[in-house]
Every structure is written in structure tokens, then in C-alpha cells.
Amino acid sequence: MLACVLHQSGVLNSASRGAELAHAVLEQVALNGTVEIDASEVIRVTPSFANAFVMTVLDRMPDALACGKVRLVASDFVRAAFVASEDRFARGIRLSSQRH
């Protein structure tokens, strides 16, 4: 089955939009097993967006990114923002609502 593709473009600088994308991704992974995020037209990503997206996904599905359930198509510059958030999550940094 072809993976669902979620397209993103422009400037991604809203934590709300990062969380929305995370929920859409989780929904598609639950339905189809995999999902592709086409961020090839994204100009830049803020840590707020990347954290809201990456940390929401990893909190619910810790292997989603490592196992290829979520595939990201993006420039190296944009990809680096997501990788930095994965690194933060691995080091124990969490979103405020994930903290206890």
C-alpha cells in the first residue's frame, strides 16, 4: 500500500501546527502503518514547531521515526531541525504538558 503523504510548505513556526501535524501523522500511521511528510517546500522550521511535532509523536509512538513508520522528505537544513528535536527528546527534554 502506498504511504499517505502529508504536504507541508513555507515557514513552520507554530507549536500548534506542529502538534496538529503530529496528530495527523499518528492517525495515518494507525490507519496505514506508514506516512510520508513531504516538507520539500518548507523554508524553515522553528524549535517550537519541531518539538511540538517530534515530541508528541515520540511520546505516543517511540519507534515511529527510527523504524521508518514516518518518512520525512526535506532539505538538509529543514531535516536538521527535526533531528535536533529527536536528540532533545532522547536527552529527556519534554514539552510542558508531557512533564510531571
Add this chain to the structure above:
Amino acid sequence: MHNRVIIDRIDLTDCVMLKPYAVACLAALGAKRPGQIELVLPQDAACAEHLARMELPQWFRCDRAPGVATRGTNVVARQLKEHPGVFSDEVINVLSKELSLSVNIGRELSTHLDEVIINALTHAKSPIGCMVVGQAFPSFRRMQVAILDLGQTIRGHLRANPAHATITDDEAAILLATQEGVSGTPAGAKNSWGEDNAGLGLFELRRYCEAGGGILTIVSGSVFLTFDAARAPITHKLSEPFQGCLVNVQFFDR
């Protein structure tokens, strides 16, 4: 003193130069009571023209503002109350016109600006939102951007989080706020826009500046701190506490 004194008149007669952060402070005072405060522009014609070019008089009663066009290398005083969208990209594009930033550095600077602006709008409880002023200094190969709010101090914001409730002074609060993962949003909660925070905006900006990308100054409460690559953070005392937060950053051309 902006929260304790009602200002009716600002007299800049003897001023000969005002940096972007000073323009931001004045614009913020004007934005608190739009059109109600009298502004007396400097006698120095160049300085008066500069302030007119930065569109400072729009917030004030000002009789003799010279009519001058804005310069392509300045960002006029802009009040933001909602999500900035691509505003930060526009700011960096304007300020870098006569500099030679690489595309990705420009995008990185826009990202830092976004984070500081959104911090000001979501954390500060500022009655004016935030004020942003920018100026390029091509001969020094740098740009300067000031982001100002008139809400609460960084210490006040951090203390809303029980994890940081014991912070007793403004210097410790600013140092803590520039550490990775520190946020005033309490555990289990979201900010005033209903968004999550991870506590990275000021940390990332400080790290960028301390890696040689610029000079960051944060003014809040009774102190201001400066961060750059040359030395450990420097703390200065203010003669009058400042109820709010000013983030002033000089980005170097690189």
C-alpha cells in the same frame, strides 16, 4: 518605571542618537497610551529624521515630525499582538539587504526572532503585545533587533512554574531562562495560547551568540545580562527596575 508613573510628555530635545532598543522602549510607552503622550523630537535634525523614519511619531502627539521616507535597511517600530507569521523573515530580509548573509544563516536568524517574539507574546502578559525595532549597520557588518514587552519580568514568569518558585533574583532568573529546557509554563500545562513549551528559545539564541554569531542582551527586572563569544555572561545593575523584558540582539554578518 513605566508601570508606576503616568507619562504625559517625552522630551528628546537634546538627543543626538537613539539605538533600536531605545526606539522600541519609546514606541512601547506610546503604544500603552496611543496618541496621548506628547513627543518632542530632537533638535538635531538627523536624529529627528531618523526617529521619523522609524515611524516613532505614529504613537504620539507630535507636531513637527519631518516627513521622510523609511529606509530600506531599517525595520520601523512594529507592534505585534498575534502570531508573527513570516514577519521575522521580512525583518531579516530588510536588515540583510546591505549585508552578505548566507541563505541558511538568514533563515536561522528569522527562527531565533520567531522564538523570542512568540515568547514575548505568550509568556509576558504584556498589555501592548511586543514591540520590534531593527536597524542594519552595514559598515559594521551587523544588524540589531530589539524585541520589547511591558508585561512581567523573566523572574515573574519563571516563578509561575513551581519548579522555579524559589528563584530570588533577576540575574539568576535570566541565567536560568537561557538554559536548555527551562520554561515558566508549569509541568502538565500549556501557555496562554494553549501551546506546549519546551524552553528552548532563549537557550538557542544564547548558544548562537556565544558561538560567535552575535551579542545578546537581556534586560528584565533589576539587571541586564550580555552574552557573547568573548567572555562569560556579564551582569549589570539597573538603577530603576524594569517591569518587562527587552531582548536586544546584534547579529553579525557571516
